[in-house]
Amino acid sequence: MGTHDGTDFEALYRACRDDVYAYVASLLRDASAAEDVTALAFERVLRGRRRFDPQRGSERAWLFGIARNAALDELRRRARRTTLDREPIDDAPLPDELDELAERRLVVRAALRELPPRDREIVLLKFIGRLSSSELARVIGTSETSATTRLSRALTRLREACGVTV
């Protein structure tokens, strides 16, 4: 894995691999597809790293934008397919997680699922991608004000759905 403009691709991969996978898997809810899309996103970064412009945001935000597009394209392809052979992610709690913390996480998980897709996506991009407001705006293709508004609304809904548990 090479370097470009002082940025170590391998370091980026190590730092972001799990987060990208988590974000993509949360969108796709398919472990196999999440693995493919994660690999595809990093391969695209590797191929197109000469086009990366640091003035337009961090490399991490650029990577999440690529991963988002790849995941949504996968969703489009999946929508066109008549049969689904997804490999669902096993998100059932482990037996030793059945404590108060695990309960709280189950509530959050349920609250996330109840969110509209757009709200869920922006929460994932913020919490998992750790993107700034301007980076969020660039990734989802809107203005920074709109991105902030959407994030604020999504967090409010998420907190409301979680109730007092959180």
Place this chain on the structure above:
Amino acid sequence: MSPSELEALDRILSGEPLEPDELELELAALVASVRAHAPAPDDETALRLDERIAAAGTRRRRRPTRRPNRRWWGAGAVTAVAGLIAAAIVLGGGSTGGASRTETGSAAFAPTNAPSVAATPAVTPAPSAPTPSPPAGPAPANRLQQRTATLTLATRASSLGSVANQIIADSEQLGAIVQSSNVAQQGRASLATFTLDAPSGSLSELIARLSGLAQVQSLTTNTQDITDAYGAATDRLAASRRERDALFAALARATTSNQTQSLKDQIDALTGRIAADERAVATLRSDSRTASVQITLQPTNGSAAAPPHPGRLRRAVDTAGDVLSVMAAAAIVALAVIGPLALLALIAWGATRVGRRRARDRALERA
């Protein structure tokens, strides 16, 4: 959510120490729950990802030369096609205005004499004729020729005065006499006319040199053989002289006053006729030695006047100008072809982007 909450969220996500604030603690718990809920790749998945990315990196290193982007190939192909179309249009249409301009621009005569002829008809080059015939060379031995030339030149209105001065200078340098000249400079209505008497032997060189001063619009040369007229005039003069000599002899033999007076009257009349014959012979001889040249200098439309000095440099400049003008014409046509195509490509590109974004949004809504 207030800006302060968003700032607190950013601090939490960046791992900064938390404030002992209930809101921040709640947000931190929410972030931790969401992140803990997020699927993580298991060891096998992580290993497969590592291998795939490592393999991708290896493939990239084995292929150091970048493959040209297909979009650039497409743009290059469009440009090439447009260039070919432009070249075809320009070259196909070059037989009208372009060719005519080129020909007049190079219509300078070499100062070499053409093969001599006894008499040549008037030569008036058509506007599309590339090289008007140069005037005939010197007369053959024992032949007398009267030569005239009418030359129409064109130059930029702004340089008409300087070209007019150069015409006079070059003419005088070649021994020509400016019988009359009239230069009126009034912009596009400027006009200069000259009447020259030039030595017949240097007429070709004079025409060649003057042709290099400006564009040759037309050239008419006329060569008339006056050998017979000259012979007749000299014969008539000789006969008159012989007749006068005879009259002088008769006068010497006259015995009466009437005879003497009659002979004197005849001699006087004959003397007048001899003088006229001598003038005619002198005129014919002069006509054979000098050529009359009428020059008209008029303004062009201002774009392609010839440079003031003839020669290789001028021809090179003309050729370079022709090449540049053809290239400019080709570029204009290419732009005319590429412009709409580029606009269509831009619209298609934008529509594709918008369409793809909407399709992704729809896919997200269905997720």
